[in-house]
Amino acid sequence: MSFWFWHGLRKGVQSTRYPARAENTPGVSPGRPVNTDFSSAEEARRAAAICPTDAIIAHGKSTYINHGKCVHCQLCLRSLPSPMNWEPGYEWTRLPSNRAESLPLPSAFAKSMHIMVVDAGDCGACLRELKQLNNPLYNMHRLGFFLTATPRAADLLLVVGPVSENMRGPLLKTWEAMPTSRKVMAVGACAISGGVFGKSFMCACGVSSVLPVDFEVPGNPPPPLAILHGLLVVAGRKSVGPVQESPKGDTAPWR
Amino acid sequence: MAIIAGLSLGAIFVVCAGGVLFSAVLGRKHIPAVLAIAGAFSAILMALTSAAVLLAHQAFEVGLWILDGFGRFTIHLDPLSSIFLFASGVVYFSISLFVGSFLRNQGDDAHPTLHFSILYFALMAAVVLILVAGDTVLFLISWECMSILCFLLINYDPRGQSDKSAGYIMLAMSEAGFLAVAVAFLLLARSAADLSFASLRSASGSLSPQALWLTFLLGFFGFGVKAGLVPVNFWLPRSYTAAPPVFVPVFAGITLNLGFYGILRLNADLMHAGFGTGLLALITGSVTALVGILYATTDGDMKTMLAHSSIENAGIIVAAVGAFLVFRALDQPVAAALAVSAALYHMANHSVYKTLLFEGAGHVEAATDTRDMDRLGGLARVLPGLSAIFLVGCLAISAVPPFNGFVSEWMTLQALLRSAILASTSVRIVFALCGAALALTAALAVTCFVKVYAMNFLGIRRGTWEPQARTQAMSKFPLAILAVVCLLLGILPTYVLPILSESVEPLAGASVTTALVQPFFTATPQNAQLPAAFLQDFHNLGAQTGKGFVPGRGLVVLLRGLEANPVVFAMSPSYSVVALALLLVVTWFVVTRLTKRRTLARRPLWAGGIPRLLPLMTYTGTGFSNPVRVVFQAIFRPNITEDTRQTVAVHFRTAIHRQREETHVVDRLLLKPIGAAVQWLAAFLAGMHHGRLNAYIAYVLAFLLLVLFFYRGG
Structure with missing residues (x-):
C-alpha cells in the first residue's frame, strides 16, 4: 500500500517560490566572477592570464568578464593572491552582442509557452540542468512552461551545445518548422560562444552563427534557476539583467 | 408481372x-x-x-x-x-x-x-x-x-x-x-x-432430428465451402489472390453470396433446422468473422487482405443466420425476422462494397504493378478520383455511417442483443460471447481499412514503381455506381427493409416492416400500434419531419418493446445524414470565419530533422498492424528467424535481417494434422511393399480367400 498522497501532504509545498520571491537557498547557483578593479595593472594581467577560457580581459587596472565564455572554474577566485569579485545570484539572461533589444513572445504566451529543446552537440551538463526544471523543486509547469517534441507546436527554440557540424542541418530544419512567432534562446557558454570547443571545422562556434538568437543564458552550465529566468524573460514576465560594462566603454555585452 | x-x-x-x-x-x-x-x-x-x-x-x-x-x-x-x-x-x-x-x-x-x-x-x-x-x-x-x-x-x-x-x-x-x-x-x-x-x-x-442434423451438417459444410466459413475456407484467400483482377469481383460479389443462398434455402426454407444447428451456425460465424478480420488486418497484400475481409463478412452474415435459426426454433418471430433481414442486408452490402474495393484494387495494381501495401503509398495524388471512391468503400466496410455497412452491422448486433428475450441462460451467454466477438471484429475492421486507405493512398510513394495514370475517367464509372449504391443503402434503410420483408416474412413468420419501420408518416392518432403519447414523444424528437412530401412509412428504424421499456432501439440514418451534413456546413462556416485573418504558411514536412526522409523510412502497413499482431500472438503463432550480421564486435551491427513466417491458423490446426496423418498411414501401408515375390503371392491368396469367404453363401 502506497501512502504517497499522505507523505506529500505532510511534506507540504517544497517547490521554490521563484519568481514570486527570490530563492536564496545556498547552492542554488555557483555564482560567477564580475568586473573587478584591482590596485595595480599587474594584478589585472595576472587575473587575465590565469583564465583558461580567456573570459577575463585586463584593461589597465580593471578586468572585464565575458560571461559568454566563463566556465565557473573559480581559478580567478581561489588561485590568485587578490581574487576577482564573485557574485551570487542567477538572473543572468542577456541580449546577444549583435542585438540592441529583443522582444519577448506576445502576451498570449506569457502563461503558456511550449519549448522545443535541441541538443546541438551538448556535453550533457546543460541538458542535466535543464532536466532539473521538471523536478518538484523547480517545477516549471507551475509557470505554464512545457517541453514539446514537435517544432510545429513550439514557441521557443532552446538550444544547448556549440552546434556541431552534424547538428547544423537539423537545427535549421527545426527552426524552419516552427511557427513564426518563434524565439531562439541559447543556453550555456557553448551555445553562446562555442565555449571550450571554440571554432573548428566540425563546430560552428555558437548558435548565433547559424540562427538569429534572441536571448542568451550564460553559464557553463547555467543553474536551473538561470534557465528559468531565461524562460520568464522570453515569456515577458521578467526583464534581462543589467548590461555588462565592456572595455571600450560601450555597453553592449561582448564576446 | x-x-x-x-x-x-x-x-x-x-x-x-x-x-x-x-x-x-x-x-x-x-x-x-x-x-x-x-x-x-x-x-x-x-x-x-x-x-x-x-x-x-x-x-x-x-x-x-x-x-x-x-x-x-x-x-x-x-x-x-x-x-x-x-x-x-x-x-x-x-x-x-x-x-x-x-x-x-x-x-x-x-x-x-x-x-x-x-x-x-x-x-x-x-x-x-x-x-x-x-x-x-x-x-x-x-x-x-x-x-x-x-x-x-x-x-x-x-x-x-x-x-x-x-x-x-x-x-x-x-x-x-x-x-x-x-x-x-x-x-x-x-x-x-x-x-x-x-x-x-x-x-x-x-424427418427425424438425427436426419435433420445430418442434413444440416452436410449442407453447412458444402455451402460453407463456397461462403468461406472456418475451417473450410483455406482455398479462399489463395484463389482470390491468384485470380485475374477482372474476375475477383465476381468471386467476392456474386459467387460468395451463393453460399449464403444455399444455407438459407436449405436450412430456413426447405427444412426447419433446429435450435442446436442455429447455435452451431452462430458460433461458426462469429469465429469465422474474428479469424477473417485478424488475418485481414495483418496481411500486407491488397488482394489477400480483401479476401480475408470477405471471410470476415461471411462470418457476420452466417452468425446472423444462426441467430435467426435459434430465434425461429424458440418461437421468437420478430427477433428472427430482425436477424434474417440483417443477414440479407449485410449480404447485399458486402457484395456492393467488396466488389467496389476489389475493382479499386484491380485499378491500383494496374497503375502500379504491385499489391504490396508496404510499397504503395501516395496514390491519392496520382489517382484522386479512384482514391475518393475507394474511400467510400473503406468507410462502408468499416461500418461508418452514413454508409451501408453501418446499418446491417448495427442490425446484426441488435439481433444478437435480442437474446435478452430468451429464457435459457446458457443460450444467452453464447449469444453474448458471439456478440462480443462480432463487436471486436467490427473494431478491428476499422483498423484494417484505416490501414488499407492510409497506406495505399496517403503519405509518400514507398516503392520503386512509377505511377502510371492509365485509368481513364470512364473506367471509374462502374466503381462510382457502387459508391452511390453504398450511400443509398446506408441512408434509406426504411425503404430497403420493406423489400427484404417480402422474403423474410415466409421464413421468419413475422414482417420486418411492421416490426422495424414504424409508420410515423402514415399513422393516424387511432393507430393501435403507435399510441398517441408515444407518437407525440417522437414527434417532438423530429421523427415526423418530412411527413407529407417524403414517401413511405417513415424514416426511423425503431423496435418497440413492452411497457417498461417502450423503445428497444431506434436509429435513423436518413435524419442523421442530414444532421451531419448541416453540422459540416456550420463547422465549415464557423472555422472559415474564425480563421479569416490567419495566413497559411507551407513548410517542408517535419521528419525529426533527419537529412533526407527516404520513402522506406515512413510508416508501413506492417508497422501499423503490428499491435494487432502482438496482441493476438497466440493465434498467429509466428515463426521468426533473425539473422544479424556484425563486424568487429557484437555492438557493430551492419544488418539485421528478420524473417517472419506465419501459417494460417486453419492450416496449422486442420490441414497439417490431416496431412501428417495421411503421410503416416501411407508410410505404414508402404511397409507391405518390400519387394519379396512370395509375400505378394501370399497377399493375392489371402485376398482371394477373403472374397470367397464373403461370397460363400451366394
Whole structure:
C-alpha cells in the first residue's frame, strides 16, 4: 500500500517560490566572477592570464568578464593572491552582442509557452540542468512552461551545445518548422560562444552563427534557476539583467 | 408481372448467348466492348426479373421439360431468390462495365480471347440458374457448372505465368462441398414425392432430428465451402489472390453470396433446422468473422487482405443466420425476422462494397504493378478520383455511417442483443460471447481499412514503381455506381427493409416492416400500434419531419418493446445524414470565419530533422498492424528467424535481417494434422511393399480367400 498522497501532504509545498520571491537557498547557483578593479595593472594581467577560457580581459587596472565564455572554474577566485569579485545570484539572461533589444513572445504566451529543446552537440551538463526544471523543486509547469517534441507546436527554440557540424542541418530544419512567432534562446557558454570547443571545422562556434538568437543564458552550465529566468524573460514576465560594462566603454555585452 | 419476369429471365440467357456470339463474330479487338455491353444488359435484366417478382408479391414458377429418372426441371423464383438475384444484378452491372473498361485500358496485347468471353457469360448464366432453380437436379447441375467455371476463370491466364495450385485447391474443395450438398439433398428427398423444392419442403417435416442434423451438417459444410466459413475456407484467400483482377469481383460479389443462398434455402426454407444447428451456425460465424478480420488486418497484400475481409463478412452474415435459426426454433418471430433481414442486408452490402474495393484494387495494381501495401503509398495524388471512391468503400466496410455497412452491422448486433428475450441462460451467454466477438471484429475492421486507405493512398510513394495514370475517367464509372449504391443503402434503410420483408416474412413468420419501420408518416392518432403519447414523444424528437412530401412509412428504424421499456432501439440514418451534413456546413462556416485573418504558411514536412526522409523510412502497413499482431500472438503463432550480421564486435551491427513466417491458423490446426496423418498411414501401408515375390503371392491368396469367404453363401 502506497501512502504517497499522505507523505506529500505532510511534506507540504517544497517547490521554490521563484519568481514570486527570490530563492536564496545556498547552492542554488555557483555564482560567477564580475568586473573587478584591482590596485595595480599587474594584478589585472595576472587575473587575465590565469583564465583558461580567456573570459577575463585586463584593461589597465580593471578586468572585464565575458560571461559568454566563463566556465565557473573559480581559478580567478581561489588561485590568485587578490581574487576577482564573485557574485551570487542567477538572473543572468542577456541580449546577444549583435542585438540592441529583443522582444519577448506576445502576451498570449506569457502563461503558456511550449519549448522545443535541441541538443546541438551538448556535453550533457546543460541538458542535466535543464532536466532539473521538471523536478518538484523547480517545477516549471507551475509557470505554464512545457517541453514539446514537435517544432510545429513550439514557441521557443532552446538550444544547448556549440552546434556541431552534424547538428547544423537539423537545427535549421527545426527552426524552419516552427511557427513564426518563434524565439531562439541559447543556453550555456557553448551555445553562446562555442565555449571550450571554440571554432573548428566540425563546430560552428555558437548558435548565433547559424540562427538569429534572441536571448542568451550564460553559464557553463547555467543553474536551473538561470534557465528559468531565461524562460520568464522570453515569456515577458521578467526583464534581462543589467548590461555588462565592456572595455571600450560601450555597453553592449561582448564576446 | 409474371410475363415480365418470365420474358426478362429468358432474355438473360439470350443476351448471354448473344454476347458469346458477338465475341466470336466481331473478333478479339471488340471483346471488351461486348463484355461490357452484353454483361451490363443482362445484369439489368436480372434486376428487372427480380423486381418484377418482388413487386408482384408472388413467386414466379414455370415447369420445363422432364428428364427421365430426375423428374421435371422447374424454375422457381420466390422473394428470397429475387433478393439475391437483384443484388447479383446490381453487382454484375458494375462488374461488366469494369471488365470492359479495365481490359480496354490494359492495351491490345491483354485483350481477352473468345475463351474468356465464353467462360464469363456461361458463369453468369450458371449463377442465374442456381438462383432460379426450383428443383434439386437443376440446382445441383448449375452449381457444379458454376464451380468448374470458377476454376477455369481463376486459371484463365493467357500468358501462362500464374501458379495453378490455388485453382486446384479450390476445385477440390468445391467438389467436396458439392458432394456433401448432393447427399444433403438426397437425404431430404428420401421421403419426398419428387426432387422439386416444393415437395422437399413438404417432406422435411417428417424427418427425424438425427436426419435433420445430418442434413444440416452436410449442407453447412458444402455451402460453407463456397461462403468461406472456418475451417473450410483455406482455398479462399489463395484463389482470390491468384485470380485475374477482372474476375475477383465476381468471386467476392456474386459467387460468395451463393453460399449464403444455399444455407438459407436449405436450412430456413426447405427444412426447419433446429435450435442446436442455429447455435452451431452462430458460433461458426462469429469465429469465422474474428479469424477473417485478424488475418485481414495483418496481411500486407491488397488482394489477400480483401479476401480475408470477405471471410470476415461471411462470418457476420452466417452468425446472423444462426441467430435467426435459434430465434425461429424458440418461437421468437420478430427477433428472427430482425436477424434474417440483417443477414440479407449485410449480404447485399458486402457484395456492393467488396466488389467496389476489389475493382479499386484491380485499378491500383494496374497503375502500379504491385499489391504490396508496404510499397504503395501516395496514390491519392496520382489517382484522386479512384482514391475518393475507394474511400467510400473503406468507410462502408468499416461500418461508418452514413454508409451501408453501418446499418446491417448495427442490425446484426441488435439481433444478437435480442437474446435478452430468451429464457435459457446458457443460450444467452453464447449469444453474448458471439456478440462480443462480432463487436471486436467490427473494431478491428476499422483498423484494417484505416490501414488499407492510409497506406495505399496517403503519405509518400514507398516503392520503386512509377505511377502510371492509365485509368481513364470512364473506367471509374462502374466503381462510382457502387459508391452511390453504398450511400443509398446506408441512408434509406426504411425503404430497403420493406423489400427484404417480402422474403423474410415466409421464413421468419413475422414482417420486418411492421416490426422495424414504424409508420410515423402514415399513422393516424387511432393507430393501435403507435399510441398517441408515444407518437407525440417522437414527434417532438423530429421523427415526423418530412411527413407529407417524403414517401413511405417513415424514416426511423425503431423496435418497440413492452411497457417498461417502450423503445428497444431506434436509429435513423436518413435524419442523421442530414444532421451531419448541416453540422459540416456550420463547422465549415464557423472555422472559415474564425480563421479569416490567419495566413497559411507551407513548410517542408517535419521528419525529426533527419537529412533526407527516404520513402522506406515512413510508416508501413506492417508497422501499423503490428499491435494487432502482438496482441493476438497466440493465434498467429509466428515463426521468426533473425539473422544479424556484425563486424568487429557484437555492438557493430551492419544488418539485421528478420524473417517472419506465419501459417494460417486453419492450416496449422486442420490441414497439417490431416496431412501428417495421411503421410503416416501411407508410410505404414508402404511397409507391405518390400519387394519379396512370395509375400505378394501370399497377399493375392489371402485376398482371394477373403472374397470367397464373403461370397460363400451366394
